[in-house]
Amino acid sequence: MKFSLNQQDLQKSLNYCQGVIEKRSTLPILSNVLLEVSNGKLTITATDLDLIFIHQIPNVDIIEEGKTTSTSSTLYDIVRKFSSGSKINFSNPSENKLHLESEKSVFNLNCMSASEFPLTEENFNENEFSLNSKDLLKLLNKCKFSVSNDETRHYLSGIFFHQTEVDNKIFLTAAATDSHRMSISKIRLQNKVQFDQIILPKKTIFQLCSLLEDYEGEVKISNVKSKIKFEIDNSILISKLIDGKFPNYVQVIPKENQKKLEVDLKLFLNSVDRVASVSLDKKDGVKFNLSKNNLDLSVNNTNSGDGKESLSVKFDHELDISFNSRYLIDVASQLDGDNIEIYLKDTGSPALIRDPADYDSIYVVMPMKG
Numbered sequence: 001m002k003f004s005l006n007q008q009d010l011q012k013s014l015n016y017c018q019g020v021i022e023k024r025s026t027l028p029i030l031s032n033v034l035l036e037v038s039n040g041k042l043t044i045t046a047t048d049l050d051l052i053f054i055h056q057i058p059n060v061d062i063i064e065e066g067k068t069t070s071t072s073s074t075l076y077d078i079v080r081k082f083s084s085g086s087k088i089n090f091s092n093p094s095e096n097k098l099h100l101e102s103e104k105s106v107f108n109l110n111c112m113s114a115s116e117f118p119l120t121e122e123n124f125n126e127n128e129f130s131l132n133s134k135d136l137l138k139l140l141n142k143c144k145f146s147v148s149n150d151e152t153r154h155y156l157s158g159i160f161f162h163q164t165e166v167d168n169k170i171f172l173t174a175a176a177t178d179s180h181r182m183s184i185s186k187i188r189l190q191n192k193v194q195f196d197q198i199i200l201p202k203k204t205i206f207q208l209c210s211l212l213e214d215y216e217g218e219v220k221i222s223n224v225k226s227k228i229k230f231e232i233d234n235s236i237l238i239s240k241l242i243d244g245k246f247p248n249y250v251q252v253i254p255k256e257n258q259k260k261l262e263v264d265l266k267l268f269l270n271s272v273d274r275v276a277s278v279s280l281d282k283k284d285g286v287k288f289n290l291s292k293n294n295l296d297l298s299v300n301n302t303n304s305g306d307g308k309e310s311l312s313v314k315f316d317h318e319l320d321i322s323f324n325s326r327y328l329i330d331v332a333s334q335l336d337g338d339n340i341e342i343y344l345k346d347t348g349s350p351a352l353i354r355d356p357a358d359y360d361s362i363y364v365v366m367p368m369k370g
Contacts, residue, residue, distance in 0.1 A: 014079055021073070086102050137212040146177055184364075297310070
Protein backbone atom coordinates (compact mmCIF):
# COMPACT_ATOMS: atom_id res chain seq x y z
CA MET A 1 0.00 0.00 0.00
CA LYS A 2 1.09 3.57 -0.62
CA PHE A 3 -0.67 6.79 0.37
CA SER A 4 -0.19 10.26 1.84
CA LEU A 5 -2.30 12.47 4.08
CA ASN A 6 -2.37 15.51 6.36
CA GLN A 7 -0.64 15.23 9.76
CA GLN A 8 -3.50 16.88 11.71
CA ASP A 9 -6.16 14.50 10.38
CA LEU A 10 -4.10 11.49 11.37
CA GLN A 11 -3.10 12.84 14.78
CA LYS A 12 -6.72 13.50 15.72
CA SER A 13 -7.78 10.01 14.72
CA LEU A 14 -4.88 8.27 16.51
CA ASN A 15 -5.56 10.37 19.60
CA TYR A 16 -9.05 8.85 19.87
CA CYS A 17 -7.53 5.38 19.41
CA GLN A 18 -5.30 5.89 22.47
CA GLY A 19 -8.39 5.98 24.67
CA VAL A 20 -9.62 2.63 23.36
CA ILE A 21 -6.43 0.59 23.32
CA GLU A 22 -5.41 -1.03 26.61
CA LYS A 23 -1.88 -0.15 27.72
CA ARG A 24 -1.08 -3.66 28.92
CA SER A 25 -2.80 -6.00 26.54
CA THR A 26 -2.22 -9.75 26.63
CA LEU A 27 -2.70 -10.02 22.87
CA PRO A 28 0.01 -8.10 20.95
CA ILE A 29 -2.37 -7.38 18.03
CA LEU A 30 -4.64 -5.38 20.38
CA SER A 31 -1.84 -2.82 20.84
CA ASN A 32 -2.03 -2.16 17.12
CA VAL A 33 -4.31 -0.06 14.96
CA LEU A 34 -5.60 -1.42 11.68
CA LEU A 35 -4.85 0.91 8.75
CA GLU A 36 -6.80 0.30 5.58
CA VAL A 37 -6.67 2.46 2.44
CA SER A 38 -9.25 2.09 -0.30
CA ASN A 39 -11.74 4.23 -2.25
CA GLY A 40 -9.94 7.49 -1.51
CA LYS A 41 -10.06 7.13 2.24
CA LEU A 42 -8.06 5.76 5.16
CA THR A 43 -9.98 3.70 7.72
CA ILE A 44 -8.35 3.36 11.14
CA THR A 45 -9.67 0.77 13.61
CA ALA A 46 -8.75 0.23 17.27
CA THR A 47 -10.25 -2.28 19.71
CA ASP A 48 -9.87 -3.81 23.18
CA LEU A 49 -12.46 -6.49 22.24
CA ASP A 50 -15.16 -4.74 24.35
CA LEU A 51 -15.00 -1.47 22.46
CA ILE A 52 -14.35 -0.92 18.76
CA PHE A 53 -13.49 2.50 17.34
CA ILE A 54 -13.53 3.01 13.57
CA HIS A 55 -12.59 6.33 12.00
CA GLN A 56 -12.50 7.31 8.35
CA ILE A 57 -10.29 10.03 6.95
CA PRO A 58 -11.48 11.16 3.51
CA ASN A 59 -9.37 12.92 0.86
CA VAL A 60 -6.34 10.66 1.18
CA ASP A 61 -3.98 10.49 -1.82
CA ILE A 62 -3.83 6.78 -2.56
CA ILE A 63 -1.24 5.40 -4.94
CA GLU A 64 -1.75 1.78 -3.95
CA GLU A 65 -4.57 0.33 -1.83
CA GLY A 66 -3.88 -2.11 1.00
CA LYS A 67 -3.99 -2.70 4.73
CA THR A 68 -1.70 -3.44 7.66
CA THR A 69 -1.45 -2.98 11.43
CA SER A 70 1.16 -1.18 13.52
CA THR A 71 1.65 -0.25 17.19
CA SER A 72 -0.79 2.52 18.03
CA SER A 73 1.22 4.30 20.75
CA THR A 74 4.44 4.46 18.68
CA LEU A 75 2.63 5.67 15.58
CA TYR A 76 0.73 8.33 17.57
CA ASP A 77 3.91 9.50 19.29
CA ILE A 78 5.70 9.96 15.97
CA VAL A 79 2.78 11.59 14.15
CA ARG A 80 2.09 14.16 16.87
CA LYS A 81 5.77 15.23 16.80
CA PHE A 82 5.73 15.97 13.07
CA SER A 83 5.11 19.61 12.10
CA SER A 84 1.44 20.48 12.42
CA GLY A 85 -0.39 20.14 9.11
CA SER A 86 2.58 18.64 7.27
CA LYS A 87 2.16 15.90 4.68
CA ILE A 88 2.99 12.32 5.70
CA ASN A 89 3.83 9.65 3.13
CA PHE A 90 3.16 6.01 3.98
CA SER A 91 4.16 2.76 2.28
CA ASN A 92 4.82 -0.80 3.32
CA PRO A 93 7.85 -2.11 1.48
CA SER A 94 7.39 -5.54 3.06
CA GLU A 95 4.75 -7.52 4.97
CA ASN A 96 6.23 -6.61 8.37
CA LYS A 97 7.44 -3.03 7.82
CA LEU A 98 5.56 0.26 7.64
CA HIS A 99 7.56 3.10 6.13
CA LEU A 100 6.59 6.71 6.84
CA GLU A 101 8.26 9.98 6.04
CA SER A 102 7.48 13.63 6.53
CA GLU A 103 9.72 16.56 5.70
CA LYS A 104 13.19 15.32 6.75
CA SER A 105 12.07 12.43 8.97
CA VAL A 106 12.01 8.80 7.96
CA PHE A 107 10.68 5.93 10.11
CA ASN A 108 10.32 2.19 9.57
CA LEU A 109 7.92 0.57 12.04
CA ASN A 110 7.21 -3.08 12.68
CA CYS A 111 3.89 -4.44 11.44
CA MET A 112 1.63 -7.38 12.03
CA SER A 113 -0.61 -8.79 9.33
CA ALA A 114 -4.08 -7.24 9.03
CA SER A 115 -5.56 -10.75 8.91
CA GLU A 116 -4.72 -11.18 12.62
CA PHE A 117 -6.78 -8.13 13.61
CA PRO A 118 -10.02 -9.17 15.36
CA LEU A 119 -13.08 -7.73 13.63
CA THR A 120 -16.68 -8.65 14.18
CA GLU A 121 -19.37 -7.69 11.75
CA GLU A 122 -22.67 -7.02 13.46
CA ASN A 123 -25.98 -6.25 11.87
CA PHE A 124 -27.13 -3.17 13.76
CA ASN A 125 -29.63 -1.78 11.33
CA GLU A 126 -32.80 -2.88 13.07
CA ASN A 127 -33.28 -0.33 15.86
CA GLU A 128 -31.86 2.97 14.76
CA PHE A 129 -32.64 6.48 15.94
CA SER A 130 -30.87 9.83 15.93
CA LEU A 131 -30.04 12.25 18.72
CA ASN A 132 -28.51 15.69 18.68
CA SER A 133 -24.85 15.40 19.73
CA LYS A 134 -25.18 18.15 22.36
CA ASP A 135 -28.22 16.41 23.92
CA LEU A 136 -26.34 13.14 24.22
CA LEU A 137 -23.27 14.90 25.61
CA LYS A 138 -25.47 16.60 28.19
CA LEU A 139 -26.81 13.27 29.45
CA LEU A 140 -23.30 11.83 29.70
CA ASN A 141 -21.79 14.86 31.45
CA LYS A 142 -24.62 15.21 33.96
CA CYS A 143 -24.34 11.56 35.00
CA LYS A 144 -20.78 10.33 34.51
CA PHE A 145 -19.36 11.59 37.82
CA SER A 146 -21.89 9.49 39.76
CA VAL A 147 -20.81 6.22 38.13
CA SER A 148 -19.51 3.72 40.68
CA ASN A 149 -15.89 2.54 40.84
CA ASP A 150 -16.87 -0.51 42.85
CA GLU A 151 -15.82 -3.58 40.86
CA THR A 152 -18.06 -5.93 42.87
CA ARG A 153 -21.28 -4.23 41.79
CA HIS A 154 -20.57 -4.12 38.07
CA TYR A 155 -24.12 -3.05 37.20
CA LEU A 156 -23.41 0.34 38.84
CA SER A 157 -20.21 0.96 36.87
CA GLY A 158 -22.00 2.62 33.97
CA ILE A 159 -24.87 4.93 33.01
CA PHE A 160 -28.36 3.44 32.75
CA PHE A 161 -30.24 4.64 29.64
CA HIS A 162 -33.92 3.99 29.05
CA GLN A 163 -37.04 5.51 27.56
CA THR A 164 -39.54 7.09 29.94
CA GLU A 165 -42.93 8.70 29.49
CA VAL A 166 -44.23 11.67 31.48
CA ASP A 167 -47.54 13.38 30.62
CA ASN A 168 -47.57 11.78 27.16
CA LYS A 169 -44.09 13.13 26.46
CA ILE A 170 -41.32 10.67 25.60
CA PHE A 171 -37.85 11.08 27.11
CA LEU A 172 -34.49 9.38 26.92
CA THR A 173 -33.48 9.22 30.56
CA ALA A 174 -30.02 8.57 31.97
CA ALA A 175 -29.21 7.64 35.56
CA ALA A 176 -26.04 6.78 37.46
CA THR A 177 -25.29 6.08 41.11
CA ASP A 178 -22.50 4.83 43.34
CA SER A 179 -24.98 4.48 46.24
CA HIS A 180 -23.64 7.66 47.93
CA ARG A 181 -24.96 9.98 45.25
CA MET A 182 -27.11 9.79 42.16
CA SER A 183 -27.56 11.78 38.95
CA ILE A 184 -30.63 11.62 36.72
CA SER A 185 -31.01 13.59 33.51
CA LYS A 186 -33.41 13.39 30.60
CA ILE A 187 -33.93 14.81 27.14
CA ARG A 188 -37.15 15.00 25.17
CA LEU A 189 -37.58 12.69 22.18
CA GLN A 190 -39.93 13.67 19.36
CA ASN A 191 -41.48 10.22 19.35
CA LYS A 192 -41.04 6.74 20.73
CA VAL A 193 -37.99 4.88 19.45
CA GLN A 194 -36.95 1.24 19.29
CA PHE A 195 -34.50 1.19 22.16
CA ASP A 196 -33.94 -1.46 24.81
CA GLN A 197 -32.76 -0.21 28.19
CA ILE A 198 -28.99 -0.48 28.54
CA ILE A 199 -26.11 0.14 30.94
CA LEU A 200 -23.27 1.88 29.10
CA PRO A 201 -19.77 1.10 30.49
CA LYS A 202 -17.54 3.81 31.94
CA LYS A 203 -14.77 3.51 29.33
CA THR A 204 -17.30 3.90 26.52
CA ILE A 205 -18.78 6.97 28.23
CA PHE A 206 -15.45 8.81 28.34
CA GLN A 207 -14.59 7.80 24.78
CA LEU A 208 -17.98 9.03 23.59
CA CYS A 209 -17.58 12.34 25.43
CA SER A 210 -14.26 13.08 23.73
CA LEU A 211 -15.80 12.35 20.30
CA LEU A 212 -18.90 14.46 20.97
CA GLU A 213 -17.00 17.48 22.29
CA ASP A 214 -15.60 18.15 18.81
CA TYR A 215 -18.82 17.54 16.93
CA GLU A 216 -22.12 19.28 16.35
CA GLY A 217 -24.80 17.38 14.51
CA GLU A 218 -26.77 14.16 14.65
CA VAL A 219 -25.59 10.94 16.28
CA LYS A 220 -27.08 7.71 14.97
CA ILE A 221 -27.66 5.12 17.68
CA SER A 222 -28.62 1.48 17.28
CA ASN A 223 -28.50 -1.36 19.77
CA VAL A 224 -28.78 -5.12 19.50
CA LYS A 225 -28.95 -7.35 22.58
CA SER A 226 -25.54 -6.91 24.15
CA LYS A 227 -24.00 -4.16 22.02
CA ILE A 228 -24.60 -0.58 21.01
CA LYS A 229 -23.35 1.41 18.05
CA PHE A 230 -22.86 5.18 17.80
CA GLU A 231 -22.22 6.83 14.42
CA ILE A 232 -20.71 10.28 14.74
CA ASP A 233 -19.61 12.11 11.61
CA ASN A 234 -16.76 9.96 10.22
CA SER A 235 -16.48 7.81 13.33
CA ILE A 236 -18.18 4.67 14.59
CA LEU A 237 -18.02 3.46 18.18
CA ILE A 238 -19.31 -0.03 18.96
CA SER A 239 -19.44 -1.10 22.59
CA LYS A 240 -20.42 -4.11 24.61
CA LEU A 241 -22.97 -3.31 27.29
CA ILE A 242 -22.92 -4.10 31.00
CA ASP A 243 -24.88 -7.23 31.70
CA GLY A 244 -26.92 -6.70 34.84
CA LYS A 245 -29.99 -5.09 36.31
CA PHE A 246 -29.84 -1.43 37.29
CA PRO A 247 -31.59 -0.79 40.63
CA ASN A 248 -34.94 0.98 40.81
CA TYR A 249 -33.52 4.46 41.20
CA VAL A 250 -36.90 6.24 41.22
CA GLN A 251 -37.70 5.01 44.72
CA VAL A 252 -34.49 6.63 46.02
CA ILE A 253 -35.52 10.13 44.93
CA PRO A 254 -36.56 12.01 48.08
CA LYS A 255 -40.27 12.93 48.06
CA GLU A 256 -40.61 14.88 51.29
CA ASN A 257 -37.78 17.40 51.20
CA GLN A 258 -39.64 20.63 51.90
CA LYS A 259 -36.78 22.77 53.23
CA LYS A 260 -35.45 24.66 50.25
CA LEU A 261 -32.01 26.20 50.30
CA GLU A 262 -31.26 28.57 47.45
CA VAL A 263 -27.82 30.05 46.94
CA ASP A 264 -25.72 31.69 44.22
CA LEU A 265 -24.01 28.83 42.37
CA LYS A 266 -20.57 30.41 41.86
CA LEU A 267 -20.34 31.65 45.44
CA PHE A 268 -21.42 28.25 46.75
CA LEU A 269 -18.99 26.30 44.57
CA ASN A 270 -16.04 28.53 45.45
CA SER A 271 -16.94 28.53 49.12
CA VAL A 272 -17.17 24.73 49.43
CA ASP A 273 -13.96 24.36 47.44
CA ARG A 274 -12.11 26.80 49.72
CA VAL A 275 -13.16 25.35 53.06
CA ALA A 276 -12.47 21.83 51.80
CA SER A 277 -8.84 22.82 51.19
CA VAL A 278 -7.93 21.79 54.75
CA SER A 279 -9.24 18.29 54.08
CA LEU A 280 -6.31 16.44 52.56
CA ASP A 281 -8.23 13.58 50.97
CA LYS A 282 -11.56 15.40 50.61
CA LYS A 283 -13.11 12.70 52.81
CA ASP A 284 -13.91 15.05 55.68
CA GLY A 285 -17.48 16.26 55.65
CA VAL A 286 -18.33 19.87 54.91
CA LYS A 287 -20.62 20.81 57.77
CA PHE A 288 -23.65 22.94 56.90
CA ASN A 289 -24.89 25.00 59.80
CA LEU A 290 -28.11 26.52 58.46
CA SER A 291 -30.25 29.22 60.01
CA LYS A 292 -32.58 31.82 58.51
CA ASN A 293 -30.96 33.13 55.30
CA ASN A 294 -27.50 32.11 56.47
CA LEU A 295 -25.22 29.15 55.77
CA ASP A 296 -22.06 28.53 57.80
CA LEU A 297 -19.75 26.06 56.11
CA SER A 298 -16.95 24.39 58.04
CA VAL A 299 -14.44 21.58 57.62
CA ASN A 300 -12.38 20.16 60.46
CA ASN A 301 -9.39 17.91 59.88
CA THR A 302 -7.49 16.51 62.85
CA ASN A 303 -4.18 16.60 60.99
CA SER A 304 -4.27 19.86 59.11
CA GLY A 305 -6.70 22.22 60.85
CA ASP A 306 -10.09 23.72 60.10
CA GLY A 307 -11.77 26.20 57.77
CA LYS A 308 -14.98 28.22 58.07
CA GLU A 309 -16.99 30.45 55.79
CA SER A 310 -20.41 32.12 55.79
CA LEU A 311 -22.81 32.66 52.89
CA SER A 312 -26.00 34.64 52.52
CA VAL A 313 -28.69 32.26 51.29
CA LYS A 314 -32.46 31.93 50.99
CA PHE A 315 -33.56 29.55 53.74
CA ASP A 316 -36.37 29.59 56.29
CA HIS A 317 -35.43 26.85 58.75
CA GLU A 318 -32.67 25.66 61.05
CA LEU A 319 -30.67 22.56 60.21
CA ASP A 320 -27.23 21.00 60.63
CA ILE A 321 -26.09 18.49 58.00
CA SER A 322 -22.75 17.29 56.57
CA PHE A 323 -21.77 16.28 53.03
CA ASN A 324 -18.74 14.94 51.24
CA SER A 325 -17.28 18.09 49.62
CA ARG A 326 -16.23 16.24 46.46
CA TYR A 327 -19.83 15.19 45.79
CA LEU A 328 -21.12 18.74 46.13
CA ILE A 329 -18.37 20.13 43.90
CA ASP A 330 -19.03 17.46 41.24
CA VAL A 331 -22.74 18.31 41.10
CA ALA A 332 -22.33 22.07 41.29
CA SER A 333 -19.76 22.00 38.46
CA GLN A 334 -22.39 20.54 36.11
CA LEU A 335 -25.16 23.07 36.74
CA ASP A 336 -26.07 25.62 34.08
CA GLY A 337 -28.03 28.24 36.02
CA ASP A 338 -26.91 31.12 38.28
CA ASN A 339 -28.26 29.46 41.44
CA ILE A 340 -28.29 26.04 43.03
CA GLU A 341 -31.40 24.70 44.81
CA ILE A 342 -30.90 22.14 47.58
CA TYR A 343 -34.00 20.54 49.08
CA LEU A 344 -33.47 19.15 52.59
CA LYS A 345 -35.47 17.18 55.11
CA ASP A 346 -33.36 16.47 58.19
CA THR A 347 -29.79 15.72 59.30
CA GLY A 348 -29.85 12.08 58.25
CA SER A 349 -31.85 12.21 55.02
CA PRO A 350 -30.51 12.56 51.47
CA ALA A 351 -30.57 15.98 49.83
CA LEU A 352 -32.22 16.62 46.47
CA ILE A 353 -30.35 19.12 44.28
CA ARG A 354 -31.92 20.91 41.34
CA ASP A 355 -30.67 23.30 38.69
CA PRO A 356 -33.19 26.12 38.10
CA ALA A 357 -31.92 26.34 34.50
CA ASP A 358 -32.43 22.62 33.81
CA TYR A 359 -35.35 20.97 35.56
CA ASP A 360 -34.72 17.83 33.49
CA SER A 361 -31.70 17.02 35.67
CA ILE A 362 -31.76 16.16 39.37
CA TYR A 363 -29.15 14.96 41.83
CA VAL A 364 -29.38 13.14 45.14
CA VAL A 365 -26.54 13.27 47.68
CA MET A 366 -26.43 11.22 50.88
CA PRO A 367 -25.36 13.13 54.00
CA MET A 368 -22.33 12.10 56.04
CA LYS A 369 -22.61 10.84 59.58
CA GLY A 370 -21.27 13.05 62.33
